[in-house]
Amino acid sequence: MAVPKKRMSRSRTAKRRANWDVITVPAHGKCNNCQAAVRPHRVCAACGFYRGKQILAVAAPAASAE
Template structure:
């Protein structure tokens, strides 16, 4: 198996590890019904709305 010839520098090592946290989902879209921010291709967490219909029954919060 191939083995790295040289030890990676601290900055190379640290920047590689720092990339880990950046690989989280960053894209968000607004719900077309209630305007809440939601993940793309997911039903809205606030109103359970997805593609012109309610797909998830949401319980009223706080009531």
């Protein structure tokens, strides 16, 4: 069984745990079609575009071009 060679100091433990509750903003970019915030590698939820093409049919598409 793996056993730690040295006892970890309190400060080192505290430094590691200091990052537990850090809330980060999810990675996002802007839709090339409608400028809405979109997660990377995801179809835009607002207009249904991905990589310049209409992928999903959305109720009110901003613009459609095949």
